[in-house]
Amino acid sequence: MPYLMVQIPKTSAPPPPAQRSVPTSADVARLAGVSRATVSYVLNNTSAVRISEPTRRRVHQAAEELGYVPHAAARSLRAGHSRMVLMPAPDVPVGPLYSQFFNELQWALSRLEYTVVQYGGLGLQGDEAARAWAELRPVAVLAPGGGLGPRGVSVLKRSGARAVVTLGPERIEGAHALLMDHQEVGRSVGAHLLARGYRRVGVLVPEDPGLEIFSRPRLEGVRQALTGTDATVTELPLAYEEKAAADLAGRWRSLGLDAVFAYNDEFAMLLMRALQDEGVAVPDETAVVGADDLMLGRLLRPRLSTVHIELPSGRELAELVDRAVREPSAEPEARVVLGAEVVHRESS
């Protein structure tokens, strides 16, 4: 891609700071005329030691003047633990639903004076990932998705993590579990379609890598809901591309389906457009149901039936992490935190 390179003109500013040495608490102590211990008490807001207001002010002024900031790592080495909550960065683009959930959680943890750090360990898997996270010595780890095993949990705990909380379909030994079982999403859709009289149900399974951890349990949930009935389930792999959707729509009538669970609202929009372009009437010939309850589903015509997914509030979750940190030897808890409810609109 084309870009323009511009040299920033030199200014008459002081010499580049990178060449000065990094100021230490000893420098601050010298400038303020106090001991290093006093600097530490003041800047770490220790309440155990009484320090006069003028001394406090002098220390703060000296730190400001020198551009000194405490070193979190040094502090955590001294304290034996950090206030860092580590969350592995998700390695698939997250939708608006999860974005909002994570933002809320970050806010809530910040208010409890934790520093939330998302670790971009893309490509690292399982125990290898756990060792990489452990190197940062977080006080708690909040790990979404699968991948982390009992061994990884143990590595983290032995490196000083007081709490390991997983978000996913299963409990991992030694860790608190927030059970997010996407089978529930599929089950709710299966039950809905059955109740509406549909019997030949297709289920879209995105071909995009990384989505299996959601799409597999959603498919499985539909199967469970239809087990023991005369309804059938047909698995429909689909890439998130117009051409792939058009191809699928082109052979739609040969599939003989009367309903389709389209994985989520975005895939539902893609497929519904392709079906409509092909002249397949929704819902008269085929019902379509999405999931996630995004705005775009309400804007489609017919309006899209979907699944509203309930996640725990960020505050609830932050409080759980905080409790777990303060009681590291408590028994691991498991909570079911994903609720799923069909929102019936016009497309099913």
Place this chain on the structure above:
Amino acid sequence: MPYLMVQIPKTSAPPPPAQRSVPTSADVARLAGVSRATVSYVLNNTSAVRISEPTRRRVHQAAEELGYVPHAAARSLRAGHSRMVLMPAPDVPVGPLYSQFFNELQWALSRLEYTVVQYGGLGLQGDEAARAWAELRPVAVLAPGGGLGPRGVSVLKRSGARAVVTLGPERIEGAHALLMDHQEVGRSVGAHLLARGYRRVGVLVPEDPGLEIFSRPRLEGVRQALTGTDATVTELPLAYEEKAAADLAGRWRSLGLDAVFAYNDEFAMLLMRALQDEGVAVPDETAVVGADDLMLGRLLRPRLSTVHIELPSGRELAELVDRAVREPSAEPEARVVLGAEVVHRESS
């Protein structure tokens, strides 16, 4: 929200690891029968010292057995710097475009052996944020959006950051700048509408907080493109809600506009649906243009005209960060990295 609490049954596993002490490199040295220095050489892959294969193996086995992982903070204290690239987490939900960009960047930096850490400092602003980031002693900071000033840059550099790179509309003294100027997006739309003969142009400005850093320059860009012509610009505040869009569509004809730049594709979808429900023909009565070139724009009818936004590749950016880290005293560079091009479809 309702949830279920489940106590995980006790197992016959070893005592909870949190109660054992954290293994140190001294423990590894003792178990392997080598010196601590040897442990450090082996586990940090130092090539300067030759160590026999059997010794290496013994150290790795001992580390494995004890569950020892090196302490990144201790290592960075010894080395005087870390390999941590800190990126503040964005405080608005990011769309698929930015998600992909950040994922790519994380990959590329990981391949250069940096650890990417997203700092969730929601709520912290400007220099206060810079001081919080500095506490983690990152070797580089990559800061999107505005907010960071020359003072913040200086705090970061004096705390050991070798490179500070900003992504935003302006250069900040002392920092490398990747200039992402969203005025360019507005200018390209303004020029497109003008060339297509539209003269009374509305511009949607989302009321959702946090989006001003994009919406203001986009509006300004449209104004610039239309300056000196007989075309007019009308600012249209809009919340991302069906009701608000319906209200706006209800009074649409009284506004006398023949075209609207809808901020992005999602707002364009919201507005276009409301206009169509109101019987306003797109593009015959009013042209609609989005931005971001998402899939959903291609799925709308009429197909949505939009702006394709080009961002630098993650690899390019990672290499720039790496170069900046290796030459901390080089002059700060500025690059224009945002390209904008109108994709003309049926809605304009």
